Amino acid sequence: MELSVFQFGLVSNLMSLTVAAMGAAAIFFIASRSEVAREYRPALLISGLVVAIAGYHYWQILGSFTDAYVLEAGRYVASGKPFNDAYRYADWLLTVPLLVIELIAVMNLHKQQSRSLMTRLGVAAVAMIALGYPGEVATGVGSSMLWWLLAMVPFLYIVRTLYGEFGEAVERQPDAARSLVSKARLLTVASWTFYPVAYLGGLGASAGGATLLQVGYTVSDLVAKVGLGLFIYAIARAKSASDASDHGTSDLGAASSGGESFAA
Numbered sequence: 001m002e003l004s005v006f007q008f009g010l011v012s013n014l015m016s017l018t019v020a021a022m023g024a025a026a027i028f029f030i031a032s033r034s035e036v037a038r039e040y041r042p043a044l045l046i047s048g049l050v051v052a053i054a055g056y057h058y059w060q061i062l063g064s065f066t067d068a069y070v071l072e073a074g075r076y077v078a079s080g081k082p083f084n085d086a087y088r089y090a091d092w093l094l095t096v097p098l099l100v101i102e103l104i105a106v107m108n109l110h111k112q113q114s115r116s117l118m119t120r121l122g123v124a125a126v127a128m129i130a131l132g133y134p135g136e137v138a139t140g141v142g143s144s145m146l147w148w149l150l151a152m153v154p155f156l157y158i159v160r161t162l163y164g165e166f167g168e169a170v171e172r173q174p175d176a177a178r179s180l181v182s183k184a185r186l187l188t189v190a191s192w193t194f195y196p197v198a199y200l201g202g203l204g205a206s207a208g209g210a211t212l213l214q215v216g217y218t219v220s221d222l223v224a225k226v227g228l229g230l231f232i233y234a235i236a237r238a239k240s241a242s243d244a245s246d247h248g249t250s251d252l253g254a255a256s257s258g259g260e261s262f263a264a
């Protein structure tokens with residue numbers, strides 16, 4: 001496959017920016033743990049791990065992409081070294097279950113419900129990625145479609161659970177967090193839906209299609225990982241503040257709960 005200078009530059013610059021964004025986000029999420037109450041710190045730590053793992057893989061993906069092409073007479077032609085798609089799947093295999101775990105962790109549910117949701121959604125996430133990979137590397141459109149269909153089963157199970165059982169837990173969240181949690185869920189489902197669509201769009205793709213697929217995966221990874229992490233941070237801060245005011249453990253909290261009882 002041949003890429004124009006513009007296509008090659010677009011993909012490689014975006015991957016490079018993603019290495020920087022993931023790295024910066026990792027430092028931010030891990031350093032912010034001290035700003036939230038103890039119960040919400042694991043969620044921020046997991047958010048930090050997700051973007052750290054992704055930053056490392058983007059470094060590898062960028063290297064593999066730039067090695068796969070050489071500039072010849074104003075066009076980027078295949079160098080003979082294949083572009084290694086397995087880095088993306090290795091990354092997803094680790095980060096996708098961790099993303100559902102961070103979203104559940106910040107809810108601070110009862111231990112049993114939390115553990116059960118994390119296990120089921122984590123296993124479904126791993127199954128989805130593991131079933132998608134053979135289809136991504138398959139050469140025939142028929143077998144790609146078959147693996148796509150199989151991977152859609154755990155994908156739909158995750159979406160159904162996020163709007164079913166997880167949704168009931170969202171309704172029980174404190175006022176300060178409920179709408180943030182439901183936006184974080186929407187951001188997750190919307191950004192995740194892009195992947196199976198892009199995968200179909202990338203089947204037998206031209207240079208333009210392949211460029212779009214790389215750009216799409218990269219932007220979705222930024223939204224699904226850095227974007228979700230920022231929501232987790234906002235939820236953890238809002239819940240820490242509302243827990244403190246419920247217990248009257250801070251001056252700010254005591255003042256605001258006093259205000260509420262006055263209003264009532």
Ligand SMILES: *C/C=C(C)/C=C/C=C(C)/C=C/C1=C(C)CCCC1(C)C
Pocket residue numbers: 092095096099128129131132133147148151152155192193195196199220221224225
């Ligand atoms: C940070 C990376 C994320 C959030 C990756 C998410 C990936 C998916 C939701 C992938 C889903 C797929 C299917 C549902 C079917 C076909 C194959 C996949 C793996 C692209």
